[in-house]
Amino acid sequence: MLKLTQVHTDISGMQIIHNVSLEIKQGEFVALLGSNGAGKTTLFRTIAGVLKPNTGSIEFNGAPIHRLPVHKVVGLGLVLCPQGRQLFPHLTVEKNLRLGAYPLRGNKIRIHKNLDRVYELFPILKERSQQQAGTFSGGEQQMLAIARALMSEPQMLLLDEPSVGLAPLIVQQMADVISNINHEMDTTIFLSEQNANMALNITDRGYVLESGACVLSGDCDQLKNDEMVRKAYIGA
């Protein structure tokens, strides 16, 4: 479904992503592990079209997308949920969600259906649908950010570090919800995480990114037992 071939990305002259190739199939749930500054966010921003790769190609459902602007990529069903619980803080929860459904604009029936669906997934959002998004707690903001990303019925979701800065209990809830989205809604998910423990427990397989290069990949069980991953990310 998503295929990266030898992708290099520069940010103002500095090469951040080196020669990354990876492939994700329909329905998979894949983790992207890496420490601070490994290039996870840059890689995601490159896939979503916010940044353009210098060389290499990115294909989505067989068609090249690395020259498309972000809004075209979103229209194809590949949606990035950016790092840091990004919201429209001065708008109500419902308006945030409706903006998430922007690629479906005009299709009121589908928007309404998706609204019901995310309210079912996150009942708290329904209770607070008229509240300003900026007044939410960290966990609620992250839920809203994920819910908003789901509003456009993405085929594939790029979740950039959803667990950052959340209490352990909330992280567990979030992990449950994300696996639920993958299993029940049949959404392909690429999840970037520093919290390798959580990520490897819910995903099928993973890639490890270090200094912008993909240094390791494999099944979760394999990665969990890998000496290097254990040392660097799990701490055991």
Added chain:
Amino acid sequence: MFTKPIHTKLLYLAILAAALLLPWYVPDAYIFQIVTMSVLYAIAASGMNLILGFTGQVTLAHGAFFGMGAYGVAIMTKAGIVFWLALPVSALIAAFIGLLIGLPTLRTRGAYFAIVTLCFGVIVWIVSGNWIELTGGHNGIFGIPRPSPIPVPFFGQIEFFTQTGMYYLALAVLLLVLFALYRLVYSVFGLTFMAVRNNEPLADSVGINTYATKLVSFVAGCFIAGLAGGMYAAMMGAVSPSAAGYMLTFNFLIFVILGGMATLPGPVVGAFAIPVLMEFMQFLDDYRMLIFGALLIMVIIYFPMGLVGGLRRLNQKVAAWRQQKFPESDHASR
């Protein structure tokens, strides 16, 4: 859902009635002229509010686009083109020049756009004072004809030779602009304007073409400014470079910020309240600006949504207090 209390609608109706009946209770020609100017300024400031308030792009060339509308109507009507054609054409010219300015500058984010528009505004002002063949230089253009009468079947015709006629024309255009903005701002497309203001990178991520959104907002705002400028020329009968000056831009800016950014009534309230305030402080001469500077800082810190935002917050507090005090009478009061 939060629905507006009925008394808000009543308030708007009362203001509309007061505006329609204005010529009957304001006999003083000087004050009447100030009010008519306020209507025109309210139109232009509403256009600026679309760009600045709703879309969050700091445009500092609004006076220049007002001036393009004014000079456009002045030059075209002097050349014999009827006002009713010259007005929309001038506004379209302002919008087109806005498009040319927006195309390169709206790709940037933050302060760059503000700086470029500020420079452009000053350039237009200088050009209007020095391109003597076209604009008449610092003396400007005189003897701009009033709009020709509109024939109405069974009624005769609507004339614009009096101040009253011009007032109603300006009022009609203001209502039209406010209605168009209302429809725009509360549509899905309008929501994207606010998304760009709130969080532009995220707006990108949800699939909004932020560049196109900013461009549409900017061009529409410039069109509205041109419309106001065109009517200004016909009403005053003369234009000079001050009608395209950057001082005008800052007046609009004050109307929008003090009145209430990102609220539809805000710029209108600002355009009426501030000239009145200015008149009252006439005796302070240029020291008035000191007071306005302090006022501007206070409003930005304590009432970021301006006068209208402050009143809304007060209204909500009162509503909450009433609900607490008389929970069961809530229905009756609506």
